[in-house]
Amino acid sequence: MKKSKTTILEIADQAGVSPATVSRVLNHRSLVKADTISKVEEAMRTLGYSSGSGNTSGIDNVPVIILNIPDTNTIFYHEIVRGAKQAAKTHDCHIIINEANLRSDDAEPLCKLAKRIQAFGLVMVNSVSESFLSHLSSVCPVVQCCEHNDNTRFSYVSIDDYSAAKLAADHLISCGCKKIAFLNGPSSYKYSRERYRGFLDSMNAAGLPVVDRWVCPVPDVSYDLALASAQRLLDDQDRPDAFVTVSDILAMAVINAASHYHLTVPDDIMVTGFDNIAISKMMNPTITTVSQPRYQMGYTAIELLCDTVAHPGSNPRCINMNTELIVRASTSKN
Amino acid sequence: MKKSKTTILEIADQAGVSPATVSRVLNHRSLVKADTISKVEEAMRTLGYSSGSGNTSGIDNVPVIILNIPDTNTIFYHEIVRGAKQAAKTHDCHIIINEANLRSDDAEPLCKLAKRIQAFGLVMVNSVSESFLSHLSSVCPVVQCCEHNDNTRFSYVSIDDYSAAKLAADHLISCGCKKIAFLNGPSSYKYSRERYRGFLDSMNAAGLPVVDRWVCPVPDVSYDLALASAQRLLDDQDRPDAFVTVSDILAMAVINAASHYHLTVPDDIMVTGFDNIAISKMMNPTITTVSQPRYQMGYTAIELLCDTVAHPGSNPRCINMNTELIVRASTSKN
Known part of the structure; x- marks a missing residue:
C-alpha cells in the first residue's frame, strides 16, 4: 500500500493541538510558544514529516483563510x-x-469545509449565535466583521451604527427638512435596529414627529422594493420632504421614485444613502452618504484573526471604526 | 500512533484514478462505469474505508467546486x-x-488549492493558456466560462462577442448616428478584440468612418478612466454623436461626461452599454444595453462540468449563448 501524504490534520491529531497551530508552527513560527513548537515538531517526527524544504511537497503550507x-x-x-486580501498578502495567507447567508444555527457545513481545507482561520461577515461561533472555533480561530454578534467572546471589527444613522438624520434636519422618512433594512439585522435607534433619537432631539407609515423596512435591501416603498410614500399630498436610507441602492x-412624480432631488426631496459605494457618485444627482471604512474593516478583520492565532486565549477585541458623512448633490440646494 | 482519516486523495492514489472520479463514485454513482466503481471500491476496502453510513464521518463527501x-x-x-450556485444545488455540490486574476502561466497555486480541497472540479472565468488548463485538469476536471481560450480541448460557455457589438453599433446607426466612438476594454482580452471587430464591420457596412482617436481601450474597465476618456472626446468642436461601450459602467x-459639458443624452449624444447589470436601469437616463445571459452562463458552466465528470474523454463542448439588445432611454429620443 502506497504511503499517503502527511497532512496538517494528522500532525494536529498526533500533537493534540489544532490544525491552525500546526499551520502557525509551519508558517509563523515566531508567533508560537516554544513548548507548543516542541510538541508539533515531535508529532512531525513521529509521522515522518520534516518541515525542511526537502519534504514540503507532502503538505501544502500556505495558510488558507475562509471569508x-x-x-x-x-x-x-x-x-x-x-481589504482582507490586502492584509492576507502581508501575512502570506490565501x-x-x-x-452563505447563515440564518440557521447549523454550523456543521461550514465546519466541514474549514476542516477539509485545514483552514488557518475564518472571518464571518454574518451575525450568528455564540454557539455557532463556538462550534466553528473548535476547528479554527474565528473573528467577526461588520454585521456581528457582540454578546460573544469573539473579536469583531464593525462600525457604530447608531451614531452613523444619527449623522445622516442630523444633517437632513440641519438642511431644514422636517418630514423625514426612513428606509431601513429588515429588523432581524442588528445594524437595522441600531440605525433606527439613531434616527429616532435624532428626530426626538429636534422635536420632529416620526410618522409610522414613513418608516419602511425593505426586504433584502432591494432596489425594486425600495422603489415601490418610495413611490407609495410620495404618492400622497402629505408626503415626506426627505429620506434617510441605509444603503446607496435605496437612495437611488x-x-x-421622485423623478417619476416630477419631484426634484434635492429641491423637493432630499435623500441620504449609506456605504459610499462607487455608484453613489455616478448618480445624477450624486448621493450624500455615510461612508463606512469597508476596505479598512476587511483589512482589520484579517489582522484580528492573525492576532487571535498568535495569542490564543487573549481577550476578544471589539473595534468600532469611524464613519463619516460625505455631502453631495442629493442634499445640497445650489 | 493514531490512525488518521482516509481521504479521497488516498483512495484515488490507491485506485489509480483521479480524486474527481472517487468523488463521483461516492456521490454520482450512476454516472460512473461499472469497472471504475469496482476499482475505487477495491481501493476503499484496502484502505479500510467503507462508503456505508457507518463510516462517512471519515470523509467529507460533498463535492466542492472552485469557481x-x-x-x-x-x-x-x-x-x-x-447561476453557478443554482446548478450546484441541483447537483448537491458546494x-x-x-x-485570482491569472495573468501568468503558473497554474501551481490553483492546483495546490484544488488538491487541498479535493475539488470536484474547477470553473475558470479567465482566459488562460492550454498548458495552464492542462496542468489544472491533472488535478480535477476543468471548464471555462465567459472569457475563455477557444484554442483548447476544454469545454466553454460564452457569448458571440463579435455579433453582440455589431448589434449595438447597428442600433446606433439605425438611430441616425454617424460619428460613433468606441470605449473598449484592454486589447489583451479576447472579448475586446472580438467586439472591436464587430464594431468595425458594422461601421464599414454602413460606409461610416472609424476615427482612430475615438477608439479608446479603457484599462480595467474603470469608471474613472472612462470618464476621463469621454471628457477628452467631448471637449472638442468635432466630437462624437454616439458611443458604443463594452460595459454599463463605461456608459454611465x-x-x-456629457452632463459636464451640458450635453444631453440621448438628444446630443447617444450611448449603449453592455451586460445589463442592475444599475443600467437605475441611471437617469436608463441605459440601452447588450444583455448577456450571465445567470444562464454560470448555470451552464456547472452543467458542463458535471457532464465532463460523467463522460471523461468526450469531445469538448463549445456553447455560445445569445445576447439581446435592450433599448432604453439613452438611445430613444422622446
Missing part, C-alpha cells in the same frame, strides 16, 4: 474582500470566499 | 456566481469562490 460573506451580489462586500430608488 | 473569478469587485460576475461615465 464567509452572506451574498456576493451585494456591492457592499467588495471592498471588504479587497483567502477563499464562501457565500428614492431619486428615481 | 475562479478574476475580480470580486466587478459586478459582472455576480450573476454568474448566482461552490467556493477563488479570486459617458452620460456623466
Whole structure:
C-alpha cells in the first residue's frame, strides 16, 4: 500500500493541538510558544514529516483563510474582500470566499469545509449565535466583521451604527427638512435596529414627529422594493420632504421614485444613502452618504484573526471604526 | 500512533484514478462505469474505508467546486456566481469562490488549492493558456466560462462577442448616428478584440468612418478612466454623436461626461452599454444595453462540468449563448 501524504490534520491529531497551530508552527513560527513548537515538531517526527524544504511537497503550507460573506451580489462586500486580501498578502495567507447567508444555527457545513481545507482561520461577515461561533472555533480561530454578534467572546471589527444613522438624520434636519422618512433594512439585522435607534433619537432631539407609515423596512435591501416603498410614500399630498436610507441602492430608488412624480432631488426631496459605494457618485444627482471604512474593516478583520492565532486565549477585541458623512448633490440646494 | 482519516486523495492514489472520479463514485454513482466503481471500491476496502453510513464521518463527501473569478469587485460576475450556485444545488455540490486574476502561466497555486480541497472540479472565468488548463485538469476536471481560450480541448460557455457589438453599433446607426466612438476594454482580452471587430464591420457596412482617436481601450474597465476618456472626446468642436461601450459602467461615465459639458443624452449624444447589470436601469437616463445571459452562463458552466465528470474523454463542448439588445432611454429620443 502506497504511503499517503502527511497532512496538517494528522500532525494536529498526533500533537493534540489544532490544525491552525500546526499551520502557525509551519508558517509563523515566531508567533508560537516554544513548548507548543516542541510538541508539533515531535508529532512531525513521529509521522515522518520534516518541515525542511526537502519534504514540503507532502503538505501544502500556505495558510488558507475562509471569508464567509452572506451574498456576493451585494456591492457592499467588495471592498471588504479587497481589504482582507490586502492584509492576507502581508501575512502570506490565501483567502477563499464562501457565500452563505447563515440564518440557521447549523454550523456543521461550514465546519466541514474549514476542516477539509485545514483552514488557518475564518472571518464571518454574518451575525450568528455564540454557539455557532463556538462550534466553528473548535476547528479554527474565528473573528467577526461588520454585521456581528457582540454578546460573544469573539473579536469583531464593525462600525457604530447608531451614531452613523444619527449623522445622516442630523444633517437632513440641519438642511431644514422636517418630514423625514426612513428606509431601513429588515429588523432581524442588528445594524437595522441600531440605525433606527439613531434616527429616532435624532428626530426626538429636534422635536420632529416620526410618522409610522414613513418608516419602511425593505426586504433584502432591494432596489425594486425600495422603489415601490418610495413611490407609495410620495404618492400622497402629505408626503415626506426627505429620506434617510441605509444603503446607496435605496437612495437611488428614492431619486428615481421622485423623478417619476416630477419631484426634484434635492429641491423637493432630499435623500441620504449609506456605504459610499462607487455608484453613489455616478448618480445624477450624486448621493450624500455615510461612508463606512469597508476596505479598512476587511483589512482589520484579517489582522484580528492573525492576532487571535498568535495569542490564543487573549481577550476578544471589539473595534468600532469611524464613519463619516460625505455631502453631495442629493442634499445640497445650489 | 493514531490512525488518521482516509481521504479521497488516498483512495484515488490507491485506485489509480483521479480524486474527481472517487468523488463521483461516492456521490454520482450512476454516472460512473461499472469497472471504475469496482476499482475505487477495491481501493476503499484496502484502505479500510467503507462508503456505508457507518463510516462517512471519515470523509467529507460533498463535492466542492472552485469557481475562479478574476475580480470580486466587478459586478459582472455576480450573476454568474448566482447561476453557478443554482446548478450546484441541483447537483448537491458546494461552490467556493477563488479570486485570482491569472495573468501568468503558473497554474501551481490553483492546483495546490484544488488538491487541498479535493475539488470536484474547477470553473475558470479567465482566459488562460492550454498548458495552464492542462496542468489544472491533472488535478480535477476543468471548464471555462465567459472569457475563455477557444484554442483548447476544454469545454466553454460564452457569448458571440463579435455579433453582440455589431448589434449595438447597428442600433446606433439605425438611430441616425454617424460619428460613433468606441470605449473598449484592454486589447489583451479576447472579448475586446472580438467586439472591436464587430464594431468595425458594422461601421464599414454602413460606409461610416472609424476615427482612430475615438477608439479608446479603457484599462480595467474603470469608471474613472472612462470618464476621463469621454471628457477628452467631448471637449472638442468635432466630437462624437454616439458611443458604443463594452460595459454599463463605461456608459454611465459617458452620460456623466456629457452632463459636464451640458450635453444631453440621448438628444446630443447617444450611448449603449453592455451586460445589463442592475444599475443600467437605475441611471437617469436608463441605459440601452447588450444583455448577456450571465445567470444562464454560470448555470451552464456547472452543467458542463458535471457532464465532463460523467463522460471523461468526450469531445469538448463549445456553447455560445445569445445576447439581446435592450433599448432604453439613452438611445430613444422622446
